[in-house]
Amino acid sequence: MIQSVKLRSTPNRFCTFFKKDDPAVPSALFTAECAVPDLSGIRVPLPSRKKDYTCSAWGGDGALWLGSNGGLTRWFPDAHDEEDKVMYFSANRYLPDNHVQALLSDNENGVWVLTKSGVVHVEMKVVSPREKAYALLDETLKAVDRRGMVSQKKLAVARDISSAVPYGHSDNDGDFTAGFAIGEIFHYAVLKREKGEDDPETKQARKVATRACEACLLLMHISKRGNGFVARSYLAPDEPVPDDGLFYRLNGNKAVCLETSFSKRKNLANKEIDASTPIPERLRKLYTEKGYEDDGLIYKGDTSSDEISLHFLHIYFAHKFLGEGDPELDELLKQSAAGLAEHIVTNGYELMECDGNPTTWAKWSLRYFATEFGWPDAPLNAAEVLMYIKVTQSVTGDYDKWQKEYQKLLDMGYADLPAKHYDRAFQASLLADGDVESELMYGDNMLCVAAFWALIDLEEDKDLREKYLAGFRSWYGTICRECCPGYEYPYALCCGRDTIDLKANAKWFERTNMSRLAAGVSLGARFDIAKKIRWGGYEETSFLLEPDEHFIAKYDRNPWCFCEEDSGGVSYVESCYVYTFAYWIGIYYGFIED
Template sequence: MFNTTKRTKLAAGALAAAMLFSLPVAQAFGSAGKPAGAKYQAYQLEATPTKHVSYYKAGAALPETIDWVTAKEDLTFLPTAVTGDVTSALKDADGVYWIGTTNGLQRVNFKEKDARDIVQYMAGPRYLYGGDDVVTGLASDGKGGVWVRTASGVTHIELRVKTIYEKTHVYEMLNDAVQDRRGMVTGTEYTFTPNPGETGIDFDKGTFTSNPKTDDNDGLWTAMYAIGEIFRYQTLKTEGAKQSEIDAAKADAIRATKAVLLLDYVSGRGNGFPARSYMLTSENAAQTSTGDDYGYQSQNGFWFHHRVSVTDAVYAASNPIIPTMQRSDGAQPIGYSIVRVTKDAMSKKGDTLFPSGGTNVMNYNGLGLSQEAIDELNAVRPAGQKLGSDIKTRVDTVDGVDVYQVMPVITAQTNNNKAGEDTSTSASNPPLFQLTVPVYEQIPTFFNDLFPASAIGPDNYIDMNQIVYKADTSSDEVAGHSALFFTAYKYLCDDTSDPQLAELKNYVTEAAHRMADLILKNDNYYIEDATGKSTQWSRWLAKYFNDGRGAMESQPQWASKVGVDANGDDALSYGFEDGPLNALQLMAFLKTASYVTAEAYPLDSARYQTAYDQAFEPEYSKAEPYANGKGYIHLAQEYIERRLIRQATNAYNVLDNEIVTRDNYRHTGDEQEDSNINATLHNDWTQYINYSDEELGWFPVYQLILLEQNPARRAEIVAAYDQWYENEVREENPFYTFLYQLAHPEDKTVDIASAVRYMYRMPEYLISVPAQYNRQDVFFIENGDRDKKDKQVNYALPTDERRVMKNNGNPFRTDNGAYSVDPNYNYTYKTMESGTIVTLPYWLGRYFGIIEEAR
């Protein structure tokens, strides 16, 4: 049972009943989006077993009499000499062996179609109660599953034969019940309450409740979900599914798309600024220590609270507006937003961007205000309260000299002092400086249906005074928004006779238009924020990627992939390794913006196309003056090279400015440093992968290969993605595999089977309960650069035998020491991840004819 406020509450047994549906007999199994001339054939899916686990604490009444097996006579295919840790074993009616050991449970079925599935490992609290891996008894359930007993409790592991299509319905219902927060979707904490009379925990037999919270990348995660729902809608419609299913898919797609689009309007800045997230003031995370804007907000980040009224409009009109927030059309503010007192607002100085950039505030990518913004604000500030002189915060010390910035919040405690977290502020002890930003427009009423009635004002507009929104938006968000703009415009807003879709199409167009203008404004190639600078991560300018590249290439160390200046010091700019990803992002955004705005804003569409065309010029700039966007396709093709250079330069730094060789190789005792040294010695760039970047790299490639019609340009884009796929192929993730197939429609050898197996083995309840990695079928290899002390396995384990995660984590990383035996393990309060990791590739794969569901 699921408890949800999104739509109708589902009664007990609804989940089981929902699984009784079947595809309509007359349904066509087409491939509506299969590229013209594609050589691949749709992979035929089938129903396969999915593990379903129920948990019974020691002493709990079991639902039936169980005949426990505590011997191992059934284990006949192994010699006794190697079964010393086996505690019990049985061979069920299907000829499947279940083997209990002192280190978990194994299932052995020699009839499996895929040899990789013959031996399956089940240990840790996901499969054995409380993480007690010492099995004391087994019993077949007569249906292909098994009962497993340990000293801490009993689990029932059922094997339910289902299609992936059926599993997606579970993910959809869980999304509605657990993860949905006014249309936004991400992993969420839940509470599970068993039905009355249940003595164990069976997630099919009870109620999920949750209170979804803001997430740092709400727009990105929701965009992923929305893209999957849009392809669900298109697939069901083109295949002739039941109208009720089509309508449900359409409703989910619209809701999620609107939730993302809302983030482009929620700031009220009117300039296309995409917020990271937002909260209502009624939410717990939005509360401050004193109940007003002067108190401390424990939800960290760069948050603004709207204050919109007649008197606030007067205040905002007379208060200086920093240049980057001024409107060129002369529009006057209707109010203002005030920054919340948080740790980040007081202390997030950021890293230095360019080695030669000095201590100027513009060389720090944190939240310090630009000098231009400071000067504008000081124009009306009285003597003794000037920013940057009387009121400032120490953020760094360089060569013995203190560096000061004007942070968005400066208190008496942090004034002329080290940046830090001051939780003592209040109306009687307010900050000495608290940044404000003008509000120019209300949130369109188009988004009203995402809000409760209590958030709608008497004028039928959303009460903006109830909105707290998060700024400092990253390129992650922009990548998600851009991909959704394209997908919604092309595949969702396909019927403009539908008033809702027609209006949605207009907002998609306007949001893309505004954001493109914001990025290209003054040739900035970044998202500007209320600080007068770019946000910390939304940056696509050439200098950020290539500062000093030409000079580094003239140094002898460059031959060893080490980037230094003439003094032998690290000279790589902070964004050096971001270049290939961000170049693709910029290209995709411009191409999408040109496509989406072609009808409504033809002149601007042509301007975006011209900016996109620059990416295919012969080379990118490596020194002043940098040309933003020029030659970016070549930058995009340096993904592996730049990883190796950053890695080798890190190792060079660790070895006191020595290039790594077999002669000077040495351990430092630091896992991260040693990973750089070892990987450099072996030229192994896969140890320096940022798996979050891998996920982000999907979005621009997806847009570009579907939008770019020029064969030569498309081949260049595909060549860039091929570098990413050199590592992704071993992850066996359909998210990447299906995109690779679309990039190579002529290739009939793509390993679709492994990608399908990824979905076959995926659990239905994506709950953060650990599985165990102490097993005999893998080699444990050194930790990656970003994995700290967690070692890696040498191949991707099946998805039901490893940690539950989004696509932005390392699938090879283990969770060493993630659990200990706990007889009181709490299965009723955990975090549940969204099923987007399956639904997006599944529906995309079906739409483009890469997979075909079981008939």
């Protein structure tokens, strides 16, 4: 059995865009001969029909570049892996448009490409997976970070990462920032082991991880309700408020629910609620250092279980790796976990909004499990709330109190629910005349990982542990369908290394993009991909594309989707955590080696 895979430094795509009249563009490109060699010897499908290629150029590394009205192809039969022999480059990520008119080798590992609307210099530069992790982190800290929160940012100028606007939010800022924090916690843990606590790189990694943790904890306190309620996100007073949820503006010891379409439907618009509980000063610094005070801050409510699960997982690892060296942070972690867990338990295993009703998607009660939507949700949600109690017990050290709460859940049969996931998902999909894969909420894969990873890690009772393992295994098909090491490494830690394809996961790091610019790809222009039409007309690719040839997205999207763009395209940039979360966990636990 393979225990680990040594990662390789491999060629990665770098594209620099130019206008046609830019003096940096070689004049020879405009007079390059448009000829194509005999391609009949290539016995694999190419992204364009062989007869449709109109120009070509040989690279200095022996690769053949081919241009057509459907984009750019790189044919490199000497590639180490079969997947790398044919690579496809398309608009808008790699080309100005797909109408390639001429090619000129740069006599190294790249090519100059003339298209109908512009020019791009495509270079294949050898990069190690660790260099990629640092490049992506640097991009996130410079362009995506918003007072410690990292999700995505809009760009004032398309493709220009440096033009990221200072405002904006995502519906799941807490979720995505917690995922980022976990990745950086493991980054710190790896460097501490490799270089020691006092090394400057280790200290910097700890600083980044700590700030992300503080940003998550701030969301657990910013409502000032004093009852453990967690906000989805928050905005500064000068940031625009979208019309997509419940937003509350702080003003003194009160908060007012702003008027949005959603707040009006919920009859909460202009409702005034208590906001008298002070925010811990250490967390306030995230916005006071930017010149803001409490008054005028706007937080988003109607929080979902997505945020709650990732917050508890982040608290678990922050306590484990950061707490000992930072008692103040550790105390905040303990208070935050206990406050949120107390809220959930006190309110009958539901997260309550200010009107006394549960939020839309944060319900773990038997009452909810008995509903049409709650019945298929119950196996995952049961694992979630069991994990919340175990993490709170572990972090706070208050064993007796939280063991009583844990036992209550066991007495109500919560431990027996997780293993029912696939059966219930299958039955629910049949009732909808669908299928499990089409019906799947792909964001639930991350929630599954968050719940079972910590729960199984903390459970010492052999029989309970086996029940939870059975629950985790019931997700195996949908988790491994994505070939995402961020899911598969935690799964393997719990269920065994022989359960996943370590080589395929290692390949994912090599082929992940060097940037999280959300520029789309042109799947519709490809000749070598067939569509699979699933339930309700939902379209998927006939095979799973490499990460650098499908759309950029967070962990909550189906990578098989026949979709050319997600997250706003060339005018948005995403956080690095999709890569860094998986990479540093993989290094720390020895699934991969540099």
